[in-house]
Amino acid sequence: MKKLTIIGSGNMGLALAKGLVKSGLYKASSITLTRRNLGGLSEYASQGFITSNNNAEAVKDADIIVLAVLPQQVNKVLDEVKPSINPESQLFTSVVSGVTCKNIKEKLYPNLQVVRVMPNTAIAIQQSMTCFATDNASEENLSLVKEMFDTVGVSIQIQEELMTSATALCACGIAFFLRSIRAASQGGVEVGFHAHDALMMAAQTAKGAADLLLQLASHPEREIDKVTSPKGCTIAGLNEMEHNGFSSAMIKGIKTSAKIAGELYVKE
Ligand SMILES: NC(=O)C1=CN([C@@H]2O[C@H](COP(=O)(O)OP(=O)(O)OC[C@H]3O[C@@H](n4cnc5c(N)ncnc54)[C@H](OP(=O)(O)O)[C@@H]3O)[C@@H](O)[C@H]2O)C=CC1
Numbered sequence: 001m002k003k004l005t006i007i008g009s010g011n012m013g014l015a016l017a018k019g020l021v022k023s024g025l026y027k028a029s030s031i032t033l034t035r036r037n038l039g040g041l042s043e044y045a046s047q048g049f050i051t052s053n054n055n056a057e058a059v060k061d062a063d064i065i066v067l068a069v070l071p072q073q074v075n076k077v078l079d080e081v082k083p084s085i086n087p088e089s090q091l092f093t094s095v096v097s098g099v100t101c102k103n104i105k106e107k108l109y110p111n112l113q114v115v116r117v118m119p120n121t122a123i124a125i126q127q128s129m130t131c132f133a134t135d136n137a138s139e140e141n142l143s144l145v146k147e148m149f150d151t152v153g154v155s156i157q158i159q160e161e162l163m164t165s166a167t168a169l170c171a172c173g174i175a176f177f178l179r180s181i182r183a184a185s186q187g188g189v190e191v192g193f194h195a196h197d198a199l200m201m202a203a204q205t206a207k208g209a210a211d212l213l214l215q216l217a218s219h220p221e222r223e224i225d226k227v228t229s230p231k232g233c234t235i236a237g238l239n240e241m242e243h244n245g246f247s248s249a250m251i252k253g254i255k256t257s258a259k260i261a262g263e264l265y266v267k268e
C-alpha cells in the first residue's frame with residue numbers, strides 16, 4: 001500500500017482522505033494529514049490517521065503527496081517542503097485551483113512528476129467527478145492517479161488548459177446544484193410541504209434526474225420532453241423559469257467561476 005501525505009487537511013483534503021479509506025484503497029494508517037492547527041485533526045488521529053503540523057517531516061516518507069491548501073497559501077508551503085522532496089521517487093499531486101504543474105515545478109524541481117487534480121467534495125462519499133492533467137507524469141503515475149480517483153467516483157484526464165473550466169463545472173458545480181435543490185425545496189414549502197420533507201423530495205428528484213442521464217446515456221431535453229405534457233404544468237413552470245433567466249444564470253455563473261479560478265494564484 002502506497003503512503004500518502006495530504007498537505008492542508010481542510011474541506012477538500014479531509015473529504016479525499018475519508019473517501020479513500022471508505023473505498024478500501026487506503027488504510028487510515030497509511031495517510032498523513034497536515035494542518036497548522038493540529039487540534040482540528042484530533043478526531044482523525046483517533047480514527048488512525050497520522051496527523052502532523054510539520055509539512056517538511058510529513059512529506060519525507062510519502063510515495064504520493066497531495067497539496068490541498070488554498071492558492072494563497074501555496075508559495076509558503078512549497079518553500080517549506082522543498083528540502084524534503086525527492087523528485088526521483090515521489091509523485092506530487094495538487095488539487096489547488098489555478099496552480100499549474102509548471103508553477104509547482106518552478107517552485108520545487110523541474111524533474112518532479114506533477115499531476116494536477118480537480119475533485120469535488122462528493123469524494124467523501126465516493127461520488128466525485130474528478131478531472132486530472134499533467135505535462136510530465138509517466139503513464140504509470142497517471143494510472144496510479146486514475147485508480148486512486150476512480151475508487152472515489154469517476155475520473156477523466158483532460159488537457160491542462162481546461163483545468164479552471166473543470167473547476168467551475170465540477171468542483172464549484174456541487175454548490176450550484178445544491179443551491180438549485182435548496183431553491184426547489186423552498187418552492188416545495190410554498191406549495192405545501194414541511195421544509196425537511198420538501199428538501200428530501202427535491203434531493204431525490206435531482207438524483208433521479210441525474211441518473212436518467214447517466215444510466216440511460218440520455219440527453220436532458222429528451223428526458224424533459226417526456227415530462228412536459230402539452231398544455232401541462234411542467235412546461236408552464238419551466239418556461240416561467242427560463243423567462244426569469246434560469247439557464248442563463250447557470251451559464252453566467254459557471255463562466256464567472258472559471259475566470260476567477262484562473263486568477264486565484266499569484267506567483268511570487
Ligand atoms: N472545497 C472544495 O470543494 C474544493 C477545493 N479545492 C481546492 O482545495 C484547496 C483547499 O480548499 P478547501 O479545502 O476548501 O480549503 P480549507 O481552507 O478548508 O482547507 C485548507 C487547509 O489548509 C490548511 N493549511 C493552511 N496553511 C497550511 C500550512 N502552512 N500547512 C499545512 N496546512 C495548512 C488549513 O488548516 P490550518 O489553518 O489549521 O493550517 C486548512 O485546513 C484549495 O486550493 C481549493 O482550490 C479543489 C476542489 C474542490
Ligand SMILES: O=C(O)[C@@H]1CCC=N1
Nearest residue numbers: 097167168171172264
Ligand atoms: O471555491 C473555491 O475556490 C474552491 C475551488 C473549487 C471549489 N472550491
